[in-house]
Amino acid sequence: MILDQQLIEKHNNKLEKKHNRAFEFISQDIDDVEELIAKLQKFQIGIPSWALGTGGTRFGRFSGPGEPGSLEQKFEDVGLLHALNKSSGAISLHIPWDIPEDTARMKELARSLNITFDAVNSNTFQDQPQQEDSYKYGSLHHVDPKVRKQAIDHNIEVINYGKALGSKALTVWLADGSSFPGQLNFREAFQNTLSSLQEIYKHLPEDWKLFIEYKAFEPYFYSMTIGDWGQSLLLANKLGPKAYTLVDLGHHLPNANIEQIVSLLLMEGKLGGFHFNDSKYADDDLTAGSIKPYQLFLIFNELIDGMDLNGMEHATGLGWMIDASHNLKDPLVDLLQSVEAIKIAYAQALLIDRVALKAAQQANDVVKSQEILQDAFRTDVRPLVAESRLRSGAALNPVLLFEEEKLRDKLITERGLRTIATGL
Amino acid sequence: MILDQQLIEKHNNKLEKKHNRAFEFISQDIDDVEELIAKLQKFQIGIPSWALGTGGTRFGRFSGPGEPGSLEQKFEDVGLLHALNKSSGAISLHIPWDIPEDTARMKELARSLNITFDAVNSNTFQDQPQQEDSYKYGSLHHVDPKVRKQAIDHNIEVINYGKALGSKALTVWLADGSSFPGQLNFREAFQNTLSSLQEIYKHLPEDWKLFIEYKAFEPYFYSMTIGDWGQSLLLANKLGPKAYTLVDLGHHLPNANIEQIVSLLLMEGKLGGFHFNDSKYADDDLTAGSIKPYQLFLIFNELIDGMDLNGMEHATGLGWMIDASHNLKDPLVDLLQSVEAIKIAYAQALLIDRVALKAAQQANDVVKSQEILQDAFRTDVRPLVAESRLRSGAALNPVLLFEEEKLRDKLITERGLRTIATGL
Amino acid sequence: MILDQQLIEKHNNKLEKKHNRAFEFISQDIDDVEELIAKLQKFQIGIPSWALGTGGTRFGRFSGPGEPGSLEQKFEDVGLLHALNKSSGAISLHIPWDIPEDTARMKELARSLNITFDAVNSNTFQDQPQQEDSYKYGSLHHVDPKVRKQAIDHNIEVINYGKALGSKALTVWLADGSSFPGQLNFREAFQNTLSSLQEIYKHLPEDWKLFIEYKAFEPYFYSMTIGDWGQSLLLANKLGPKAYTLVDLGHHLPNANIEQIVSLLLMEGKLGGFHFNDSKYADDDLTAGSIKPYQLFLIFNELIDGMDLNGMEHATGLGWMIDASHNLKDPLVDLLQSVEAIKIAYAQALLIDRVALKAAQQANDVVKSQEILQDAFRTDVRPLVAESRLRSGAALNPVLLFEEEKLRDKLITERGLRTIATGL
Amino acid sequence: MILDQQLIEKHNNKLEKKHNRAFEFISQDIDDVEELIAKLQKFQIGIPSWALGTGGTRFGRFSGPGEPGSLEQKFEDVGLLHALNKSSGAISLHIPWDIPEDTARMKELARSLNITFDAVNSNTFQDQPQQEDSYKYGSLHHVDPKVRKQAIDHNIEVINYGKALGSKALTVWLADGSSFPGQLNFREAFQNTLSSLQEIYKHLPEDWKLFIEYKAFEPYFYSMTIGDWGQSLLLANKLGPKAYTLVDLGHHLPNANIEQIVSLLLMEGKLGGFHFNDSKYADDDLTAGSIKPYQLFLIFNELIDGMDLNGMEHATGLGWMIDASHNLKDPLVDLLQSVEAIKIAYAQALLIDRVALKAAQQANDVVKSQEILQDAFRTDVRPLVAESRLRSGAALNPVLLFEEEKLRDKLITERGLRTIATGL
Numbered sequence A, B, C, D: 001m002i003l004d005q006q007l008i009e010k011h012n013n014k015l016e017k018k019h020n021r022a023f024e025f026i027s028q029d030i031d032d033v034e035e036l037i038a039k040l041q042k043f044q045i046g047i048p049s050w051a052l053g054t055g056g057t058r059f060g061r062f063s064g065p066g067e068p069g070s071l072e073q074k075f076e077d078v079g080l081l082h083a084l085n086k087s088s089g090a091i092s093l094h095i096p097w098d099i100p101e102d103t104a105r106m107k108e109l110a111r112s113l114n115i116t117f118d119a120v121n122s123n124t125f126q127d128q129p130q131q132e133d134s135y136k137y138g139s140l141h142h143v144d145p146k147v148r149k150q151a152i153d154h155n156i157e158v159i160n161y162g163k164a165l166g167s168k169a170l171t172v173w174l175a176d177g178s179s180f181p182g183q184l185n186f187r188e189a190f191q192n193t194l195s196s197l198q199e200i201y202k203h204l205p206e207d208w209k210l211f212i213e214y215k216a217f218e219p220y221f222y223s224m225t226i227g228d229w230g231q232s233l234l235l236a237n238k239l240g241p242k243a244y245t246l247v248d249l250g251h252h253l254p255n256a257n258i259e260q261i262v263s264l265l266l267m268e269g270k271l272g273g274f275h276f277n278d279s280k281y282a283d284d285d286l287t288a289g290s291i292k293p294y295q296l297f298l299i300f301n302e303l304i305d306g307m308d309l310n311g312m313e314h315a316t317g318l319g320w321m322i323d324a325s326h327n328l329k330d331p332l333v334d335l336l337q338s339v340e341a342i343k344i345a346y347a348q349a350l351l352i353d354r355v356a357l358k359a360a361q362q363a364n365d366v367v368k369s370q371e372i373l374q375d376a377f378r379t380d381v382r383p384l385v386a387e388s389r390l391r392s393g394a395a396l397n398p399v400l401l402f403e404e405e406k407l408r409d410k411l412i413t414e415r416g417l418r419t420i421a422t423g424l
Helices: A005-027 A033-042 A071-085 A103-113 A145-165 A186-202 A229-239 A258-267 A293-310 A331-351 A354-362 A366-378 A382-391 A398-404 A407-415 B005-027 B033-042 B071-085 B103-113 B145-165 B186-202 B229-239 B258-267 B293-310 B331-350 B354-362 B366-378 B382-391 B398-404 B407-415 C005-027 C033-042 C071-085 C103-113 C145-165 C186-202 C229-239 C258-267 C293-309 C331-351 C354-362 C366-378 C382-391 C398-404 C407-415 D005-027 D033-042 D071-085 D103-113 D145-165 D186-202 D229-239 D258-267 D293-310 D331-350 D354-362 D366-378 D382-391 D398-404 D407-415
Strands: A090-092 A169-172 A209-213 A243-248 A271-276 A319-322 B090-092 B169-172 B209-213 B243-248 B271-276 B319-322 C090-092 C169-172 C209-213 C243-248 C271-276 C319-322 D090-092 D169-172 D209-213 D243-248 D271-276 D319-322
Touching (some): A005 A382, A005 A398, A005 B005, A033 A331, A033 A382, A071 A398, A145 A169, A169 A186, A169 A271, A186 A209, A186 D258, A186 D293, A209 A229, A209 A271, A229 A243, A229 A258, A229 D229, A243 A258, A258 A271, A258 A293, A258 D186, A271 A293, A293 A331, A293 A366, A293 D186, A331 A366, A331 A382, A331 A398, A331 A407, A331 B366, A366 B398, A398 A407, A398 B366, B005 B071, B005 B398, B033 B331, B071 B103, B071 B398, B103 B145, B145 B169, B145 B186, B169 B186, B186 B209, B186 B229, B186 C293, B209 B229, B209 B271, B229 B243, B229 B258, B243 B258, B258 B293, B258 C186, B271 B293, B293 B366, B293 C186, B331 B366, B331 B398, B354 B366, C005 C071, C005 C382, C005 C398, C005 D005, C033 C331, C071 C331, C071 C398, C103 C145, C145 C169, C145 C186, C169 C186, C186 C229, C209 C229, C229 C243, C229 C258, C258 C271, C258 C293, C271 C293, C293 C331, C293 C366, C293 D293, C331 C366, C331 C382, C331 C398, C331 C407, C354 C366, C366 D398, C398 C407, D005 D071, D005 D382, D005 D398, D033 D331, D033 D382, D071 D090, D071 D103, D071 D331, D071 D398, D145 D169, D145 D186, D169 D186, D169 D271, D186 D209, D186 D229, D209 D229, D229 D243, D229 D258, D243 D258, D258 D271, D258 D293, D271 D293, D293 D331, D293 D366, D319 D331, D331 D366, D331 D407, D354 D366, D398 D407
Parallel strands (some): A169 A209, A209 A243, A271 A319, B169 B209, B209 B243, B243 B271, B271 B319, C209 C243, C243 C271, C271 C319, D243 D271, D271 D319
């Protein structure tokens, strides 16, 4: 389904008056509102191909109707999101859930939908039907070189798909770990992982990045071989300049200060990408900003500060992606909510008076430092984010438009009630 | 120091124009802004007498200058806060840190400062110089009836002070617990606690409430005899209709859903009071709303919903109090920040469209339920809170006024650099 | 497969000399070793029908060969376990994963294998193919009375299966919860749950128990409607004398003191049953005793103390069951390891010098209390547990026998490589 | 007080028969029991000078009688411990709590007591009376170079004390951090810390080590500038070959896999030292092995494995130290319990069949890997530890001897009831 641009115009017309009043109100308090809007317009968040269907837990999955039944339909879904918010202009493919057999046709389809190809993702945490060796006891860290070889080859295959499509990064989430004390020799597991990654790294094109994700636990429950940022950074440093750490918000121990991790990785020049979601207990994979919006804002505070210092473009300096699971909500609406929350946090962080903050920090003025951050966070920036959409030809309120125009019903009509998307 | 009301007027005059613009903007979107402002004006948060000095950790305490050196000066501090924000019109005394020897004079002083007496607090977690038996191994739960008797008598003494002053509640925070497996018989500890509380309950005046606080850990590190809301509620139910559970935000295990606890306690008619603070790791006792402002908002959402259903007055239905530790910031400014954050959360929660929320919940419309809450939370309600202050004769921006008028310097002039307040 | 008793005898003969030396050594230090052995012989741990196949996570499941392909084969598996350790003489059925269509034949089969029927378990956390309404948004707590009715009817059906088989308890694990703030009205969810349980309770035979499980999170990630022991106990008290709380070790927030919860539930006469497993991070469902063996021992310490005080038989006073997931190990061996760890903890706890412990507690002798517990825990009780097996006709070392006799290979020969058991 | 060696002999004579039986029993199952005993004899755990008095929490401190009132008496206490267990032959001094003014006399005293000097510890988390600048907002990370200079100078002074005494390491526990978002610029704090440490490092003698401790939270409650092993390792790598990470068991987020951290630090050649204690919730500083003895064993498993691989001597390869707080128990007895628990864990880990474990790991035999570790852990190794003491001239049961001979009463007679030791 391709969204009729007239629907957006109709929608915007209806909301414009109220929007204008709010935008005008807030604009007066902002020094360079045009620059801020321009930044918001440029900021794009990649959509993972596996997040377009209903996700689940080990206890079950309650699929919804009208899910995309093919990779083409997944592209269309991302195209639809991007038409609605003009902030989701990239798709991140997961192999082998979504193999772009005919890459030329896929590129053409993407171009027609105005979307680009984000990082490609390998999968060595599940066994595929045709697969020779099992990943039950891990992949890149496996004690058996034959299994490692299989996993390395898979990653190289993924790179090749990515090259054909125009991706510029490979994301490796290594689920490898152990569930019982004694199962693993931690050091050997680490060193096997390193040597496997070195093999993969050799096949990485010069202008690519390798994103090394870490995770504290799950699917293994005693140790994860890349369990925290320290381990990921150690690997990235040993691998070389194209290797970076990727931060997924849900992959930490309780109470971890993620914003500090982000800050230090930027200091080391080794932050590569970001997976947005939210959580209360574990890797809950909830909508970004739905549980801890202030944390999201604080992370953007660090991102902006560190990227500016390093001279990195906000929009392109890091790989921005959502990695959530839509167990209860319509995946498309859930993604719209996530993108909105991310852009709100970004906008709030752009409002921070950094000169004053710096001065307050230098004076150990804890009260003022807090006031400056809270002042930005407490500001209602929604009109700014909406304005950036308006100017890009997107909808003032994408969620509302989706609901009012019954877009899911239209997809059901096209696709049927019972299609189930590949993914978790 | 009594604040000159002209300082407030001067301050307000300076900020009024900007404020009016913002207040006017937001007012247009609110159905009955007058009713909302009235609720905000009525809402008062008690200030604990021990929070007026600099707090510390077991590693040390970095006292600040100009701390109140006597109970009278503590009253003055609360009076000053109340003059600034007209939302801190009550003091909660802690015995024996702050014994109001001459209760008549203290009542008169409080009246002159326009403040009332909140719950009185007992202390059986420290040994006092003149004390016969030690609380090293607990107090109300102690294996030795003699120690329990001493702790019971202390609580009765605290009730008597409260009666003389006009308090209407006793807060018991029982630090009793154990630090090693085997140290305690949990059941006997619980039953000793119950029988001790029954003794205290007998001395509680008819129109008083007994607030039973719970805490997951610290100062004991293996078990706490009143460790969670379940244990507190069990005690409150066994004690009788005047006994209630008191919730302190920092007293939970990691990731606890405090808003659900609040909701269920209100359902059972057994929520009695609230201690506001914020935390990231443990009982960090940080400024309210400084770490998890969305959680604070969600708690107020439940409070309002449950209190309205029970026909309870927001302002008086529960005991509202700050219980924080001011290790780094000026205690008075820190308290101003806490009160502001609490009132912001309250105002946001008042904005929730409860009819629409109810309908969304009935329809399992998870998207809309989230949108409704986020819509309220993302609204910049600071002009509403400021307006409520303006109408009550308080400052539009109390923190700013405090800093601009160098109120702490004036207190230092009065009190000297080296006074140290009693408390933790 | 029925285990040839001669294999056990051969195995025991081989190990007997070494065993006798160890048993003799430890026996000298125990006052009434015969009574202790008798208790160990009587202690039986129920095996859930769903734990006989390989479990998984949301990321995948790596099934093993020779899994039971039918309910009959699941019975045989439990029979095999029981033949090996004479401590697993009961099966706990899960409906609808394991529907005992022909109950008479199933009872006969169980009798022939020497196993009895433990609690029956309902499932309202997954949708079944023929099911009219979905449990996506919950079951007993659902806003729609029609869905609640369906879930109630299912539970009544499960009771009926249990009656036919000779079960005496229904375990309700209610997965109901919410994943986003606002999704649920907590109070209504609680009250809907209560009224649903009241309907079920009406159908409970006089000599049955209702076990109400609680869980902190998963499969919902913001709130669980029966989230902690306090909520479960509240429900059990409102339901009546046949309703009890069931404790699953993995269902708590980080760092929870489970032994204290157990102790208080026994004090209130409301502890009904137990699900054994172990975990480091969340509901990891690992082998009992594999991560925190001291915690398991401390729990048994409380269980024995509380049950003795209440005059409850250890073997029959509570419902004992394993509830683990066998993602990496052979499920049968994993279950043997769990049973062994549970019996070790039980034996250690039986060794505690309770008179001395009581005296030390009364004297606040923290050092001695700790020494007494550690003395029991540090004792190598494996010869006691082995002796209890020997006397019951089981294997001295069940895991070793299983491996040496290649029992899984025999099951594969019988069942084939690719059978996959029902369950998670 | 110097312990009369005859008391030990009398005590050992009384227990010897029972001990011999147990030692003989276990010896038969061990290949080279003599080598194992020799390792246990050599293993020494340093005692911190601040742990000889009663510790406390921010809520209070319940001091015990007969505490050491001078540094000399602290030396005597360590001498007493060492006489009792011959495993505590080193003292770790903390400056400025315990300044060895007359270093020559102190060395002589230590020599006479048979104890050596472990790492010296600096303190920049408290303000001392004479101190010019405050550490309220940190020390080595401070925004003000003047404060950093003061903290650097203090560390150099501590090195000088250590040189005079014969210490070979400086332990820096940097409490620096922030309690509120915005308070700190994380990167600048890190870089200030680095440059401060570089200054200190310059003054480190060639044969010294610098131990960099990390801690997740407390005394700051939002961020710690050296908050986890990753940050500590980053600093150690930037500093040079003499800089190492020090692991304190209580300084982690909930559920952290400390044994994996230990393993990786050894892999990197950057593990320097160890602070033993135990905890359930936070930095509880409880007796080693009192809460999670299996974790302690698993850590020793990694230590032995990694040290053997690196060719490090167990006894001297790392700095071993207790860092606990004795809030409830007699500090000396508590330390005896800690040393005992540490040596038990070490002895158990020495029993691990490493050849079999390696083979099982290579075969992904999770069952057997677990059995091998549990087999070692479930063995009652107390007779081995006792035998190692017996051969070194120490007591078979130091805690029992301490209690039976009423050693604390003797210390009270010497020192009086009211001396309070310096420390936390």
